[in-house]
Amino acid sequence: MKDRKNKKTAINNIRTRTEKVKTQAEYIEANKQVKKSIRVDKKYVEELAKTAEKAAREGNMKQLYDTTKKLTGKYSKPERPVKDK
Template sequence: MYLSSQITTPEPRFELVLVPIQGYTGRRKTTTEDSWKGIGGSLNSTRHKVLGRNKHHYKKWISIESLDKIQERKNKKTAINNSRTITEKVKVQAECTEANEQVERSIRADRQKHMEELATTAEKAAREGNSVNHSN
């Protein structure tokens, strides 16, 4: 008679069979960072499609000419960062300084014009006896 400890049963064998995945091109392995970059990129592109870019809301009294000058100044700042030589950078910096002064002058004039319009409306309201606040 055999004892149960003496009987040897064959150990089960497991074989790993690799089946190629459809559409797998055999490129590099993806890391977690690569996966997150892909996810983040798709989220950002979807967000921009649905919501649009975040726009800066300027004051209502700033004129379109002033906004154009602000855009020119931004372009000159970008040109400073993209300039390759020191002489080119100095030249663009001088242009940017001039553009900055023009923007400041233009905005100052717009603000002055806006304040004059508010004062005119307030005077008109005072003459007519209308005490409604017109300071939008």
């Protein structure tokens, strides 16, 4: 997203028409990628929300808790220590 913003400011600062057209093409491509990424992220969050709702209806508190942690962004898999033989 920062890359897209930098390209947008570059478009506004360019004075020649040919450079402006070239930079606009780069900006359009970056904009498409950002929008695609946003759609994918939104779909992922919606899927997690559906999973959480299903777990709440079924009373599965462990799955609900894990899904809520993922949604808030504070999720990390617990690492188990390796057992010695």
